[in-house]
Amino acid sequence: MADLVNWGWSKNDLTSLGESLAAVLLDEWGGPRSPLALKYINETIIPDLIHCFCNNADLLTNSTFAEIIQWKLKNQFANPSAVVADLAKDLLEPAQRIIKRPQITDPKEPWRRIFRLWIGGESLPNIAEKTGYPLDYLDLLILRLKKIKAFIVNTRASLLECQQNPELREFGFEQLSFLYQFQTAVEGEPLYKERLILEQVILDLGIPLPVPDLVTLLEIIHTHEGRLDENSLVSAMSESAGRWGPGTGVLGGDQRANLFSCAIDGLIALHYVQKNKGGKLTLSEKSAQTIAGFLLPKLGEQLQRAISISDFGLAKSLLLSQNEAVLLRMIDWILRELKDREGFQLLNSIYQQVSRRVDIHLIKAFAELPISFEILLKCLEDNDSLIRAQACEALGRIGNRKAAALLIQLLHDPVAGVKEKAAQALGDVGDISAIPELSKVAEDYSESVKVRELARKALGKLENSNY
Numbered sequence: 001m002a003d004l005v006n007w008g009w010s011k012n013d014l015t016s017l018g019e020s021l022a023a024v025l026l027d028e029w030g031g032p033r034s035p036l037a038l039k040y041i042n043e044t045i046i047p048d049l050i051h052c053f054c055n056n057a058d059l060l061t062n063s064t065f066a067e068i069i070q071w072k073l074k075n076q077f078a079n080p081s082a083v084v085a086d087l088a089k090d091l092l093e094p095a096q097r098i099i100k101r102p103q104i105t106d107p108k109e110p111w112r113r114i115f116r117l118w119i120g121g122e123s124l125p126n127i128a129e130k131t132g133y134p135l136d137y138l139d140l141l142i143l144r145l146k147k148i149k150a151f152i153v154n155t156r157a158s159l160l161e162c163q164q165n166p167e168l169r170e171f172g173f174e175q176l177s178f179l180y181q182f183q184t185a186v187e188g189e190p191l192y193k194e195r196l197i198l199e200q201v202i203l204d205l206g207i208p209l210p211v212p213d214l215v216t217l218l219e220i221i222h223t224h225e226g227r228l229d230e231n232s233l234v235s236a237m238s239e240s241a242g243r244w245g246p247g248t249g250v251l252g253g254d255q256r257a258n259l260f261s262c263a264i265d266g267l268i269a270l271h272y273v274q275k276n277k278g279g280k281l282t283l284s285e286k287s288a289q290t291i292a293g294f295l296l297p298k299l300g301e302q303l304q305r306a307i308s309i310s311d312f313g314l315a316k317s318l319l320l321s322q323n324e325a326v327l328l329r330m331i332d333w334i335l336r337e338l339k340d341r342e343g344f345q346l347l348n349s350i351y352q353q354v355s356r357r358v359d360i361h362l363i364k365a366f367a368e369l370p371i372s373f374e375i376l377l378k379c380l381e382d383n384d385s386l387i388r389a390q391a392c393e394a395l396g397r398i399g400n401r402k403a404a405a406l407l408i409q410l411l412h413d414p415v416a417g418v419k420e421k422a423a424q425a426l427g428d429v430g431d432i433s434a435i436p437e438l439s440k441v442a443e444d445y446s447e448s449v450k451v452r453e454l455a456r457k458a459l460g461k462l463e464n465s466n467y
Helices: 002-006 011-028 035-055 063-076 084-098 109-119 124-131 135-155 159-163 173-188 192-205 211-223 230-242 253-269 285-308 312-320 324-337 340-349 356-366 370-379 385-398 401-412 416-429 432-442 449-463
Strands: 273-275 281-283
Touching: 011 035, 011 084, 035 063, 035 084, 035 124, 063 084, 063 109, 063 135, 109 124, 109 135, 109 173, 109 192, 124 135, 135 159, 135 173, 159 173, 173 192, 192 211, 192 253, 192 285, 211 230, 211 253, 211 281, 211 285, 230 253, 253 273, 281 285, 285 312, 285 324, 285 340, 312 324, 312 340, 324 340, 324 356, 340 356, 340 370, 356 370, 356 385, 370 385, 370 401, 385 401, 385 416, 401 416, 401 432, 416 432, 416 449, 432 449
Parallel strands: none
Antiparallel strands: 273 281
């Protein structure tokens, strides 16, 4: 109850709502009066309904939300199917009188709220806690999305074709069309997931901040990572790209400054923005991952300009100045957009310059660049077992038989994970000189089951191939 009061509901509102719900359940519907039943109603059902109604105060007249309450009554609180529709209506009526908020009647809105949280990485139990929706309802919704995804992938079906499928048609047109549109947007619209995540952040902040403004704010933090405090960031926001010039827009300059200040405080409270030891602002891992997609076009242009004048030092400096989560996305961009030789030169220049995590990601990228063969051979001798294992896998993808001798040696690495990757890679590179050693490993019962299994699979590849 305390949290709900903090969110703007008065104690009188919550008390009145609790009393009204009790009256519906016990007086109008003649609920059980045993001490145990009363305890369950007063300590579980009513607080749960209050939590759900207050967290969805703008959905109290929404038809989908009413169905969710019916689901809750039937599956969570074991009310008979025959009564849940009328009982839900009677429970919602006092909430509609007491909680005065503009209402959203679009039947798809409750699903949007679920999927904004889900796409942002929230677990279903956490979504159930935040929204008050039944966990089994959320489970069913995600299951239905997966069924639609599988059907679309296998058939490239249109929405009309989905409607003609007997199993999918049972979802109802509104839900089917929502899930279809959501899935196609996730797969086809650039930055769709990221926008949903930022929309949820704005909702959590409770501040009328458009998504582009939040992107700008986070971009400024990233550009000046670890160098701006809160006041400096507010000033930078006011100056950025002329967007917040004095007297422009709906809000005045002071109001906008206050809005940004509140947003920054809220982002810190949400752990979306962090302070370093010196009190300067940095992005969190999650915010950096979300903002990376918005930054890539501009950063890509800067890299392209540096490479066009053969200034690889400038390009390297640009990469090393990025937040680590952004840098990982830039590595993927380089692999996708640059020529192999240019990409390798640039990626090789930052190898062992940032962190183990970045190095492992770089080795995965090297697997797509045959020109990186020599550096991958050196990685097989690294002290870090994860580096060695990742290098084995990368060499297997490249398929150069010259790696076989070193990979054979790694069949006796002290770390099982390295031996597994070495065995797998030997099957991929296709050098029959590995057969004797793989045979020994496959029959060595001092090795783990996984190592022996992969050695046998590699043997099968080599013995049945035309190498």
